[in-house]
Amino acid sequence: MPEPVSEQTISVEINGETYEQEVEARKLLVHFIRDVVDLTGTHVGCDTGNCGACTVLMDGKTIKSCMLLAIQADGATITTVEGLAAGGELTPLQRAFSASHALQCGYCTPGMLLSAAYLLEQNPHPSEEEIRRGIQGNICRCTGYVNIVEAIKSVAEGGGA
Amino acid sequence: MLLREVEYARPETIDEAVRLLSSREDARALAGGQSLVNVMKIRVAAPELVVDLNRIEELRGISAAADGSLVLGAMVTYDELIRSDAVRAARPILGEVALTIADVQVRNRGTVGGNLCVNDPTNHLPPLMATTGATMTIRSLEAERTVSSDEFFLGVYLTAVTPGEMLTRVTVPALAPGESDGWASVTLGKDGTGIVNVAATVAAGQARIAIGCVSAVPVVVEAEADEVSVRKAVADADLDPPSDVHASADFRRHLAQVLAWRAVGQALERTGA
Ligand SMILES: Cc1cc2nc3c(=O)[nH]c(=O)nc-3n(C[C@H](O)[C@H](O)[C@H](O)COP(=O)(O)OP(=O)(O)OC[C@H]3O[C@@H](n4cnc5c(N)ncnc54)[C@H](O)[C@@H]3O)c2cc1C
Ligand code: FES
Ligand code: FES
Numbered sequence: 001m002p003e004p005v006s007e008q009t010i011s012v013e014i015n016g017e018t019y020e021q022e023v024e025a026r027k028l029l030v031h032f033i034r035d036v037v038d039l040t041g042t043h044v045g046c047d048t049g050n051c052g053a054c055t056v057l058m059d060g061k062t063i064k065s066c067m068l069l070a071i072q073a074d075g076a077t078i079t080t081v082e083g084l085a086a087g088g089e090l091t092p093l094q095r096a097f098s099a100s101h102a103l104q105c106g107y108c109t110p111g112m113l114l115s116a117a118y119l120l121e122q123n124p125h126p127s128e129e130e131i132r133r134g135i136q137g138n139i140c141r142c143t144g145y146v147n148i149v150e151a152i153k154s155v156a157e158g159g160g161a
Numbered sequence: 162m163l164l165r166e167v168e169y170a171r172p173e174t175i176d177e178a179v180r181l182l183s184s185r186e187d188a189r190a191l192a193g194g195q196s197l198v199n200v201m202k203i204r205v206a207a208p209e210l211v212v213d214l215n216r217i218e219e220l221r222g223i224s225a226a227a228d229g230s231l232v233l234g235a236m237v238t239y240d241e242l243i244r245s246d247a248v249r250a251a252r253p254i255l256g257e258v259a260l261t262i263a264d265v266q267v268r269n270r271g272t273v274g275g276n277l278c279v280n281d282p283t284n285h286l287p288p289l290m291a292t293t294g295a296t297m298t299i300r301s302l303e304a305e306r307t308v309s310s311d312e313f314f315l316g317v318y319l320t321a322v323t324p325g326e327m328l329t330r331v332t333v334p335a336l337a338p339g340e341s342d343g344w345a346s347v348t349l350g351k352d353g354t355g356i357v358n359v360a361a362t363v364a365a366g367q368a369r370i371a372i373g374c375v376s377a378v379p380v381v382v383e384a385e386a387d388e389v390s391v392r393k394a395v396a397d398a399d400l401d402p403p404s405d406v407h408a409s410a411d412f413r414r415h416l417a418q419v420l421a422w423r424a425v426g427q428a429l430e431r432t433g434a
Contacts, residue, residue, distance in 0.1 A: 002173075049267070067194050134265060
């Protein structure tokens with residue numbers, strides 16, 4: 001039977017790099033990503049699981065990283081917003097967000113991009129309704145969503161996220 | 162937010178998990194974490210030990226029993242329910258309703274077992290367990306038992322799963338010939354929290370209805386499957402729902418009648434009756 005631990009060394013692959021770190025059991029994944037790994041693109045908005053600012057991809061699926069303990073991510077593969085533009089070149093989705101003015105303050109944008117990337121990976125040609133449902137877990141207080149939906153649509157039509 | 166200090170264990174078998182859960186007064190199972198981690202943040206829950214169920218293979222997967230019933234491991238996620246061909250064939254309502262829970266990220270993590278064990282009165286799955294005739298299998302250190310939904314849901318955030326025990330699987334009978342399910346709900350925004358949720362199952366002109374959000378546990382009523390009988394049965398149930406900023410008790414009582422008939426109506430459409 002595994003012994004209960006209050007801290008443990010975990011190994012997590014984030015954006016292609018492996019991090020081995022001791023973490024307290026109570027540390028949330030979002031804090032591990034921001035404060036330990038120092039990738040601050042992943043935001044904390046509500047801290048209650050509602051806003052989606054903390055969204056990351058874990059083992060290929062979007063999750064809200066404020067509702068997972070970092071220790072649970074031991075062995076996982078994670079992509080944060082910093083991992084999208086690998087090599088410094090923006091993805092078509094990121095370029096579309098820029099071209100369509102799909103952000104204002106940008107607070108929601110990292111989570112929004114990951115939800116949109118996941119949506120397009122699952123469903124390369126979503127309808128507007130499917131796009132709206134796909135980003136339902138990401139709240140934006142600035143844009144009114146119209147330009148975000150436009151940006152995603154333009155990539156879906158243009159092919160390839 | 163900083164959680165209170167907590168210990169963590171990651172068992173790989175059900176046996177190990179119940180031993181861990183029984184090892185401390187205040188040990189809690191951690192499933193999808195979509196409720197538990199949040200209540201730990203605000204310290205409504207501050208367990209000494211969390212027992213992470215996520216790496217227990219035996220709790221995963223959807224299979225069919227010999228009689229065609231669906232057997233859902235406690236750790237089956239909403240996303241897995243939605244994608245499952247077996248669910249679509251045997252009891253499609255489960256996937257249809259799961260698709261309206263919260264949002265993509267919550268559906269990627271939230272589990273059948275967690276949804277039932279937390280028994281939040283607004284949760285989507287408890288009423289469905291009542292109408293479909295599902296049974297819940299609970300393991301303790303010494304024994305295993307299987308209970309029906311009226312034995313399982315006991316109060317707000319309270320179920321038949323006692324400290325040291327865990328829910329291992331849920332068995333949902335396949336739709337019988339001529340039987341069909343419906344669902345109707347008024348929510349806070351699209352796919353939001355339910356103000357009133359209603360599940361219904363209709364067979365041979367008889368409806369079994371379970372109403373969520375109006376009491377600590379799903380309220381079950383039976384009626385003939387026509388509008389007058391359904392509305393009367395719900396009225397006769399003397400519901401005593403809560404009042405809050407979203408709806409008064411009176412409005413919830415009204416919605417319960419309207420939605421009960423909508424859910425039954427949806428089920429009837431599907432039988433072609
Ligand atoms: C923004 C947001 C909106 C939501 N909206 C809805 C909604 O509209 N409808 C809805 O139904 N849900 C909603 N939820 C809740 C969500 O469905 C949760 O996933 C669910 O309530 C709990 O499931 P979980 O797997 O996340 O369990 P956890 O949060 O991990 O656990 C919940 C509780 O159940 C216990 N538990 C879990 N599994 C077991 C087991 N196998 N045996 C014994 N005990 C167990 C835990 O100890 C804990 O006390 C929402 C959540 C969020 C964050
Ligand atoms: S910070 Fe995680 S959902 Fe808002
Ligand atoms: S751009 Fe400001 S919250 Fe979305």
